[in-house]
Amino acid sequence: MSLLSKFAAVAQTRAALGDHDPTGVVMERMLSATRALINGRPTLLAGTNNYLGMTMEPAAIKAGQEALAEAGTGTTGSRNANGTHRAHKLLEEELAAFYGYPHAMVFTTGYGANLAVMSALLDAGDAVLLDAHAHASLFDGAKMTRADTYTFRHNDVDSLDKRLRRLGEQAASTLVIVEGLYSVTGDLAPLADIDAVTHAHGAMLLVDEAHSLGVIGEGGRGVVESAGILDTVDFVVGTFSKSLGTVGGFCVSRHAELGLFRYASRPYIFTASPSPATIASTRVALAMLRDQPERRVHLQRLCARLRAGMAQLGLPVNEVPTPVACVPLPNREKALDTWQRLLDNGLYVNVMLPPATPGNEAMLRVSIGAAYTEADVDEIVLKLGEVLD
Amino acid sequence: MYVQHELSWMTRTGHPPEDMEQTALTETEQQLATLLARIVPLPADFDAQSDLIDGLAMESMQVMEFVMEAEDHFDVAIAQDKLADVRNIAQLAVIIEQL
Numbered sequence: 001m002s003l004l005s006k007f008a009a010v011a012q013t014r015a016a017l018g019d020h021d022p023t024g025v026v027m028e029r030m031l032s033a034t035r036a037l038i039n040g041r042p043t044l045l046a047g048t049n050n051y052l053g054m055t056m057e058p059a060a061i062k063a064g065q066e067a068l069a070e071a072g073t074g075t076t077g078s079r080n081a082n083g084t085h086r087a088h089k090l091l092e093e094e095l096a097a098f099y100g101y102p103h104a105m106v107f108t109t110g111y112g113a114n115l116a117v118m119s120a121l122l123d124a125g126d127a128v129l130l131d132a133h134a135h136a137s138l139f140d141g142a143k144m145t146r147a148d149t150y151t152f153r154h155n156d157v158d159s160l161d162k163r164l165r166r167l168g169e170q171a172a173s174t175l176v177i178v179e180g181l182y183s184v185t186g187d188l189a190p191l192a193d194i195d196a197v198t199h200a201h202g203a204m205l206l207v208d209e210a211h212s213l214g215v216i217g218e219g220g221r222g223v224v225e226s227a228g229i230l231d232t233v234d235f236v237v238g239t240f241s242k243s244l245g246t247v248g249g250f251c252v253s254r255h256a257e258l259g260l261f262r263y264a265s266r267p268y269i270f271t272a273s274p275s276p277a278t279i280a281s282t283r284v285a286l287a288m289l290r291d292q293p294e295r296r297v298h299l300q301r302l303c304a305r306l307r308a309g310m311a312q313l314g315l316p317v318n319e320v321p322t323p324v325a326c327v328p329l330p331n332r333e334k335a336l337d338t339w340q341r342l343l344d345n346g347l348y349v350n351v352m353l354p355p356a357t358p359g360n361e362a363m364l365r366v367s368i369g370a371a372y373t374e375a376d377v378d379e380i381v382l383k384l385g386e387v388l389d
Numbered sequence: 390m391y392v393q394h395e396l397s398w399m400t401r402t403g404h405p406p407e408d409m410e411q412t413a414l415t416e417t418e419q420q421l422a423t424l425l426a427r428i429v430p431l432p433a434d435f436d437a438q439s440d441l442i443d444g445l446a447m448e449s450m451q452v453m454e455f456v457m458e459a460e461d462h463f464d465v466a467i468a469q470d471k472l473a474d475v476r477n478i479a480q481l482a483v484i485i486e487q488l
Contacts, residue, residue, distance in 0.1 A: 127468075132450075132453055132454075132457065142469075148468035148469075148470065149468060149469040149470065150460075150466055150467075150468060150469070151453055151456075151457060151469075152457070153457060159457070159461075162461065162464075163460070163466060166460070166464065166465065166466040167466055354448050354450070355448035355449050355450055355451075357450070358450070359450070360448050360450045360451055
């Protein structure tokens with residue numbers, strides 16, 4: 001059988017989508033942090049991760065432009081070779097200071113950050129225990145290791161407790177992995193309880209704050225801050241590609257050993273480092289995230305407004321308002337049809353189809369950010385209501 | 390065939406009849422079939438060798454849910470690497486009995 005024969009099934013799946021290919025959407029021109037030209041039509045974007053509106057922030061753009069002119073288009077090498085500029089080190093220091101930890105590491109993508117941290121930390125004989133709804137990068141990271149991999153029921157502390165108990169002595173060399181804010185359903189992890197149960201069994205906790213950095217917590221440090229576990233959580237991983245508006249990833253930790261991961265992580269060692277422009281824009285965005293709490297306050301108001309609007313439409317809502325909401329639909333055909341009708345009506349959302357969805361359900365994902373107005377949120381709810389009736 | 394009848398019953402109800410007798414399925418397999426029926430409809434010709442992926446068209450999230458159900462039911466921890474070659478409940482039953 002040819003190596004390429006497996007693509008027959010992929011081709012069949014693609015053909016079944018017909019003209020409704022949600023992976024083929026092209027943003028022909030960005031009009032602002034909240035709108036783009038799609039199919040020649042100005043479209044309101046309610047399916048990005050631009051939670052603080054940083055992609056179009058003039059100061060971040062200017063810093064990137066200056067770094068591009070001063071340091072060039074790329075580093076051409078990995079961090080452990082020629083790919084560490086002074087700015088990479090400064091960003092690491094700034095991230096560590098932001099969290100109040102001694103160490104931070106910067107990676108080229110958020111996906112890579114998870115692979116890098118997990119592959120450094122976990123070895124044969126260790127175990128990793130993942131929330132069942134954790135991001136694909138965390139499951140891929142587990143596959144890179146020789147550790148035993150287990151899952152527990154989403155956000156279910158009792159399920160976690162049972163599994164740690166079953167691991168017996170191996171619990172002491174187990175890494176529990178959860179997300180702060182889940183990217184599709186928009187719900188928060190009960191981190192205080194998860195942290196307590198994890199440490200009661202002698203295990204360690206890694207929290208992926210990809211969708212909660214800058215969004216949750218009084219200082220924008222994510223759910224680890226709002227849950228009050230900054231002093232006890234072992235590793236926090238995050239990304240620059242959402243609330244910071246660039247691309248890249250990081251890990252911070254209270255453990256000094258994080259500084260040694262640079263010598264033990266293949267995804268870190270064998271990846272070209274982030275470009276100077278990316279680092280420069282990220283540093284400005286991080287400073288703004290830290291120093292401009294008003295962005296977060298405005299976003300929280302919008303989240304509450306979105307949540308109320310969704311509830312009025314009779315849609316399920318999370319207990320805590322977040323920038324992410326989901327619209328469950330009965331099947332993939334209905335989801336694709338609804339998604340296309342919204343796009344045709346000038347609203348871009350994400351469509352999530354099984355098997356890549358929590359609960360194996362078809363759903364739409366709706367997201368907003370601090371660059372939106374109350375009128376934008378009302379427009380999102382109005383357009384959803386028009387197609388869901 | 391009694392097994393087929395019994396499993397068809399489980400497909401509708403999610404649990405086996407109380408007067409179910411021992412059949413071609415082992416006790417562990419019967420319990421796994423009961424758990425499985427809560428997640429996917431089982432066809433009339435389902436047996437311990439039925440392929441979970443190709444035969445029942447289970448998606449990866451459903452397989453994960455099934456494994457978590459089995460872990461809780463049997464009070465065991467089943468590492469994912471042990472499942473790499475598992476295609477049916479007979480093979481899963483062997484793994485559980487060895488834990």
